[in-house]
Amino acid sequence: MGTTIDYxxxxxxxxDKMFKATIFESPRLLxxxxxxxxxxxxxIHTHEDQDKFYYVIEGDGEFTVGxxxxxxSAGETIPVPAGxxxxxxxxxxxxxxxxxxxxxxxxx
Amino acid sequence: MGTTIDYxxxxxxxxDKMFKATIFESPRLLxxxxxxxxxxxxxIHTHEDQDKFYYVIEGDGEFTVGxxxxxxSAGETIPVPAGxxxxxxxxxxxxxxxxxxxxxxxxx
Numbered sequence: 716m717g718t719t720i721d722y723x724x725x726x727x728x729x730x731d732k733m734f735k736a737t738i739f740e741s742p743r744l745l746x747x748x749x750x751x752x753x754x755x756x757x758x759i760h761t762h763e764d765q766d767k768f769y770y771v772i773e774g775d776g777e778f779t780v781g782x783x784x785x786x787x788s789a790g791e792t793i794p795v796p797a798g799x800x801x802x803x804x805x806x807x808x809x810x811x812x813x814x815x816x817x818x819x820x821x822x823x
Numbered sequence: 824m825g826t827t828i829d830y831x832x833x834x835x836x837x838x839d840k841m842f843k844a845t846i847f848e849s850p851r852l853l854x855x856x857x858x859x860x861x862x863x864x865x866x867i868h869t870h871e872d873q874d875k876f877y878y879v880i881e882g883d884g885e886f887t888v889g890x891x892x893x894x895x896s897a898g899e900t901i902p903v904p905a906g907x908x909x910x911x912x913x914x915x916x917x918x919x920x921x922x923x924x925x926x927x928x929x930x931x
Contacts, residue, residue: 719886719899739902743874744926746900766851770878770922772898778827790880791827792854792922794847814878814900818852818926 722772726750726812733757733803738814745820749813751776751805759802762817767795770814775807830880834858834920841865841911846922853928857921859884859913867910870925875903878922883915 725736725748734750749757749769759779769778770792777786781799786806795801805811833844833856842858857865857877867887877886879895886893889907894914903909913919 718891719893719895719901721899723898738900739874739876741874741904743905744876744924746876746902746924766847766849768847768852768854768924783826785827787827790831791829792846793827794854796849797851814922816852816854816876816924816926818924 722748722812722814726810728752728810740820742821743819745815745817747815747817749803749811749815751803751811751813753805753808753810755811756804757802759800761800762795762797764797765817765819765821766797767801767818768816769793769795769803772812772814774805774809774811776811776813777804777806778802830856830920830922834918836860836918848928850929851927853923853925855923857911857919857923859911859919859921861913861916861918863919864912865910867908869908870903870905872905873925873927873929874905875909875926876924877901877903877911880920880922882913882917882919884919884921885912885914886910887912
């Protein structure tokens with residue numbers, strides 16, 4: 716595999732919930748795109764045995780990680796170590812696009 | 824942990840070789856920044872049991888993955904499944920900044 720994937724070809728929206736697209740997946744890693752329209756959220760949840768990270772590509776996100784709430788814009792990474800509750804909300808006025816990695820990846 | 828990490832605070836250069844900075848590390852994941860000045864390279868190498876990905880943040884990179892050579896600019900991801908040889912070269916005129924993930928992470 717030697718191709719590149721431009722995130723702009725995977726961006727999308729779903730009126731009912733956060734839009735997800737897969738960039739790469741293996742038993743070791745799920746790498747994907749999370750797209751949230753203004754006001755949309757990804758509910759608080761936890762992965763007991765997987766680390767996650769968010770890297771903001773576009774927009775303004777409010778991230779809950781454990782007991783903390785932080786805001787992040789393009790160029791900022793939010794690490795989520797295994798076992799911490801986490802969630803996302805688009806509190807901005809434009810689409811929020813986030814590169815998301817989850818490791819390992821036991822499957823959906 | 825609820826802090827965010829702005830990649831711009833970690834960018835750097837080394838005249839002798841590719842500059843690396845760590846964003847997050849655990850046994851599951853090494854997430855870091857690779858910075859290459861114009862003409863700099865990261866030599867071809869292989870991780871037998873780890874997947875890697877590159878996500879280009881700034882600049883123009885030439886990536887070797889297995890038998891293929893591809894170029895990528897901001898917004899493009901290059902997946903490198905375990906066992907494939909890979910390397911990077913900055914063929915542009917500005918600094919190349921790449922978000923790099925390696926999973927799992929047995930340590931240096």
